[in-house]
Amino acid sequence: MTMTMSKVGSYDIRSWSGGSGAPLLYLHGFEQHPGDAPYLQKLAGKHSVIAPEHPGYGESTGIEDLQHILDVALHYRQLVEDWGQGPVDVIGHSLGGMFAAEFAAVSPHLVRKLVLVSPYGLWLDAEPAPDPFVLPPDAMAGAKWHDPASAAAETSAFTDDDKGEQAVFRMKNLGSATKFMWPIPDRGLGRRLPYIKAPTLVIRGEADGLVPDAYAQAFTAGIEGARSERIAAAGHLPMVEQEAAFLKVVEEFLA
Amino acid sequence: MKFHWFAEVTYPKLPKDFVERGELNWVKPNPALFDPRQSGEMYRMFIRLMQGADRAGFDGLAVNEHHQGGFAMTPSPNLLAASLASSTENAAILVIGNSLALYNPPIRVAEEMAYLDCLSDGRVIAGFVFGTPMDSVFAYGNPPIEVRERFHEARNLILRSWQEQKPFAFNGKYTKLRYVDLLPRPVQKRPPVWVPGTGSVETWDLVIDESYCYGHLSFSGLYSAKPAVDAYWEYCDKSGGDMNPNRMAFTQIICCAETDAEAEARYYDAVKYFYRMNTVDPQFTSPPGYTTAKSMRAQKTYLTIGESKLTAEDKMRAARGEMSFWEYDEKGFIIAGSPERVRQRVRELATDLRIGQLIACCHVGDLAEEVAAENTRLMGEQVIPHLRDLWSEYPDHWTPETSQRRVAAISPGIATAPEFAK
Numbered sequence: 168m169t170m171t172m173s174k175v176g177s178y179d180i181r182s183w184s185g186g187s188g189a190p191l192l193y194l195h196g197f198e199q200h201p202g203d204a205p206y207l208q209k210l211a212g213k214h215s216v217i218a219p220e221h222p223g224y225g226e227s228t229g230i231e232d233l234q235h236i237l238d239v240a241l242h243y244r245q246l247v248e249d250w251g252q253g254p255v256d257v258i259g260h261s262l263g264g265m266f267a268a269e270f271a272a273v274s275p276h277l278v279r280k281l282v283l284v285s286p287y288g289l290w291l292d293a294e295p296a297p298d299p300f301v302l303p304p305d306a307m308a309g310a311k312w313h314d315p316a317s318a319a320a321e322t323s324a325f326t327d328d329d330k331g332e333q334a335v336f337r338m339k340n341l342g343s344a345t346k347f348m349w350p351i352p353d354r355g356l357g358r359r360l361p362y363i364k365a366p367t368l369v370i371r372g373e374a375d376g377l378v379p380d381a382y383a384q385a386f387t388a389g390i391e392g393a394r395s396e397r398i399a400a401a402g403h404l405p406m407v408e409q410e411a412a413f414l415k416v417v418e419e420f421l422a
Numbered sequence: 423m424k425f426h427w428f429a430e431v432t433y434p435k436l437p438k439d440f441v442e443r444g445e446l447n448w449v450k451p452n453p454a455l456f457d458p459r460q461s462g463e464m465y466r467m468f469i470r471l472m473q474g475a476d477r478a479g480f481d482g483l484a485v486n487e488h489h490q491g492g493f494a495m496t497p498s499p500n501l502l503a504a505s506l507a508s509s510t511e512n513a514a515i516l517v518i519g520n521s522l523a524l525y526n527p528p529i530r531v532a533e534e535m536a537y538l539d540c541l542s543d544g545r546v547i548a549g550f551v552f553g554t555p556m557d558s559v560f561a562y563g564n565p566p567i568e569v570r571e572r573f574h575e576a577r578n579l580i581l582r583s584w585q586e587q588k589p590f591a592f593n594g595k596y597t598k599l600r601y602v603d604l605l606p607r608p609v610q611k612r613p614p615v616w617v618p619g620t621g622s623v624e625t626w627d628l629v630i631d632e633s634y635c636y637g638h639l640s641f642s643g644l645y646s647a648k649p650a651v652d653a654y655w656e657y658c659d660k661s662g663g664d665m666n667p668n669r670m671a672f673t674q675i676i677c678c679a680e681t682d683a684e685a686e687a688r689y690y691d692a693v694k695y696f697y698r699m700n701t702v703d704p705q706f707t708s709p710p711g712y713t714t715a716k717s718m719r720a721q722k723t724y725l726t727i728g729e730s731k732l733t734a735e736d737k738m739r740a741a742r743g744e745m746s747f748w749e750y751d752e753k754g755f756i757i758a759g760s761p762e763r764v765r766q767r768v769r770e771l772a773t774d775l776r777i778g779q780l781i782a783c784c785h786v787g788d789l790a791e792e793v794a795a796e797n798t799r800l801m802g803e804q805v806i807p808h809l810r811d812l813w814s815e816y817p818d819h820w821t822p823e824t825s826q827r828r829v830a831a832i833s834p835g836i837a838t839a840p841e842f843a844k
Contacts, residue, residue, distance in 0.1 A: 223567075230567070234595060301705035331722050335715045342567045342711020350563035 168203045168211060168218070175219070175246045178229030181324070182219040186211025189279075190252040191421075192243070193218040196261030196404070197287065197299065197344040199337070200225055200324035206406040209414055214256070214421075219246060221266070223343030225324045225336060230343045236354040239266050239347070240273040247277050256421050257365075260284040261378070261403065262344055265356060268386070272362040280421055281365040283386055284413075285378045285403050290353035294381040300341065300349065310376030312402040321407050360389035367393035368420040372401030372408065423772055423812045424821060426482035426516050426781045427475035427798065428673065431468055431502075433492040434788035435460050436699055448491035448702045449560045456492060464495070467791050469505050474795055475513065475784070476506075478802025479833030481821060482514035482547065484781050487521050488554070489561035493700045500534040507542035512832060514825035515542050518616055518637065518671075518781070519549025523569045524562045527597045528576030529604060532583045536608040544609035544824040549616040549637075550577055552625075555709050556702060567711035570624065572596050584612055614820045616671060621650040621724075622717040623657070630663035635779065635820040637671035641696075642740070643754030644771050645732035647672065651775045653724035668778035668818040674771065675783040677751075677758035678800045685758045686747045688793050693750055694743035695787030756786075761804035769809060778813045779820065802833070810835030 168185040183203055191214035195201060200220040210216050222242065223230025233239055243266060247255055256279050259267025264286025271278040290296075297310060308315040325336045347354055367390045371383040380397075387395045396416045401408040433456055437443075445452055472483045485502045488494035496502055503515050515538055520531045539546040552558060552573050559566045575594045579602070582590070589603035618637030619625035629636040636654065638647050651672070659665060677693065679685035713721075732753060739745050740755055751758045757767045772780060784801060785794040810833075818826065830836040 231571075300709055301703070303705060331719070335718050338710050338713065338718060339715055340710075345559075345565040345567050345709070345711045349559070349565035 168207055168216070170203070172226065175242060175249065176229075178222055178232075178242070179227060180219050180222070180229070180246070181226045182217055183207060184215075184217045186214055186216050188214045189421075190214070190250060190255040191216045192247065192255050192257045192267075194243070194257065194259040194263030194267050195221065196263055196285075197341070197348060198261075199340050201322045202324040202326065204322040204406075206410050206414060209410070210417075213418065215252070217246075217250065220324060221263070221343065223346070224340045230346060233346060236265075236269050236347060236356070237273065240269040243270040244274045244277060247274070254279040256280045256282070258282040258284065258417065259286060260406070262287050262348060262352075264288065265347065265352065265354075268356055268363060268390075269359065271365050271367075272356075272359040275362065275364040278365040281363065281367040282370065282417055282420060283367065284370045284405065285372065285375050286369070286382070286386055287348060287352040287378065288354070288356040289382055289385050289389075290351050291381055291385060294379050296352075296379055296382065297377060298350075299377055300345065310402070311404065313372065313374035313400050313408055317402075317404075317408045321404065357385075357389060360386070361391065363390045368416070369393055369395040370398060370405060370413070370416060371395070372398050372403060372405040374400070374402045377403045423778050423780060423809055424481035424668070424818065425801065425806050426484045426514070426671075426779060427472055427480040428484035428486075428781045428783050429468060429471070429785035429794070430486075430494040430696075430783070431464065431496045432696060432699070432787055433461065433495055434464060434695075436492065441698055441701060446701050446703055447493050447699055448556045449706050450703070451490060451492050461495060465502070468502070468785070469509070471785060471791065471794050471798065472506055473509055475798050475802070476510035477512075477832075478798050479806055479829060480513050480782075480798075480802065481825065481829050482516040483510065484516040484518050486518055487551065487557070489557045491556065500538065503538050503546075504541065507538050507545070510542075512825060512828040514545050514547050514821050516547045516616070516781075517549050518547070518618065518639070519551040521551050521553030521558055521562075522576035522580070523558050523564050523572035524553060525576065527599060528579055529583055529599065529602060531576070532580040532604055533606070535580075535613065536584065536604065536606045539608035539610055539613055540606050545822050546608065546610065546613045547616055547821060548613040549618065550580075551618055555712050556706050559709050559712060560706050565711065566709045568596075569712060570714075581612065581615075584608055610822055614822060616820065618671070621653070621721055622713065623720045624714060624717060626654055626657050627661075629669070630658055630661050633664055633669070633819075635669050635671055637673075637779075637781070639671070639673045639781070641673060641675060641755065641783070642732070642737065643674065643756070644774065645754045646737070647775065648731070649724055655776055665776075666778070666816045667772075667776045667813045668816050668820055670775070670777050671779035671781055672771075672775060672777040673781040673783060674768070675756040675786055676764060676768075676797065676801065677756050677786075678761055678764045678797050678805060680760065680800075682759040682763060685760070689756075689758060689786070689789065690747040692787040692789035692793075693747065693756055697741050697755070698743035699787070700741070761800050764801075765805045765808045768805065769812060772809070772812055778816065778818065806833060807835035
């Protein structure tokens, strides 16, 4: 995958891209862009992949201009229109799942198929999801992973050794996430799910302690014709913990 | 220098094993431990104590805003300020402050502060605060990344609403109002503005550019504050800002008694209560986005200076109530002892940190009312008059003219200051 910095609208956006085939947009989760991740490389074996960093994350700008979730949906519409490939497949993970669903609701003509992986964006009073911003490190590891040892396999867009700069990187990322996930990650997506016309697959790791199963069910029920897949022995990042199983269900769905 | 009477309005009757039980005292307190009648008694006590401080010659009566915590049970400082504005005569009403991001629309702050200024005949100091993370982003749910922007938008709206002589439309990002035409208007054209901070360079730029009074409000004393306060003054000097010490406020716990031994006997338990019972989930103290990347980088540089005088271990022991009374004093958390000792140590502190406005915490924890009243009296009679000379060569544009004039008439020592000599 090649890392590039380019303009999307007036924002400087960092992207990792590569491969050839049908266009595939990958939107990363709330913690960080995974950088040149193995699963992105493998997706690039069959697709032309673009994995942009969200505004305000890492080196990418624009968060100060984003006020409503509509601004995010229009940002990704701009990116896909600039790409010029027509309708694209979209995989959105975690917060990226919320963004992907909003984009698909606002721009149904630009989304061929939609994959939501442990998506945020809904709130269920009967099943409050944990607050991901206040979990102490141990509890976070327990909620995020099926096996906390899997953390070693997680890749990051930040590859420097500087601990101070790493803290700044994380603070910027999570700070930007708060714009759409704080105090509750619901910006009205539930009302807009019926506008999604793309065939949709909802994926959830069975051990995901951040997004409970009821949320995957609510997404599946809210999007017409959507179906769901559970991945065993995986938490919030099934693409890291069970890469092969993850890629298998994704490729079968996109085929 | 000037002295403002202050107390965190701390609930005094928490069970002895509160900490051992793992109870939290902020954001998620256990309401079963708080008796509303006891809260009422506590509020009436603080009103009496502050009325006493007004008579004792204090320059200001300070009230603050916190939410969902038994450490400081003052959800609206304006309510306590209203009780004081109508029942005191001399001191400034130092509202330090309203958490601007939490008021929607923020003209509510402009209205209430104007009301207080009318009621007190022009004695209000308008403190604007970002609010702690516990208050602004946890209890009140603002995304941390928005707090600063909301604060500044509200600040601009409030200041403009005091000034404009015609109705105006305000099209902000967070507040949209078609007709702004405030009533009542404040007695002071624009009450003095104070903005406390915890070392963010963005706040330094603001108070320097706008010539506001800056405040370093902590309860950890001289050594803990010194790196940040020194860095602020250095930054101010380099930026060509006003170096007037009256532009700097600082909180300090004061435990004054006739003798040092008496101070220990009367205050030690309350000091421990104050530090021990402030239990906060550490995950609530630094949410992502509350501090900017710019400030994170700047703090990394200046906070390494002077760390040796107060270690992280010291701070932990202080919070656990494990220090002896005189260790709390020696490490700067409190200033305790006889009036002679207190005035000497306050002079050192104020000189060292270049502080013209001391926010003196004369009540802490579960201290008995009569001890706090005695603390107040000793300060008024035997400490404050001896420190009026400090920084008296500098003008003070950050306390109201009315309170300055009235306090000068009752508090010895001020009349000799050059600003009043003419």
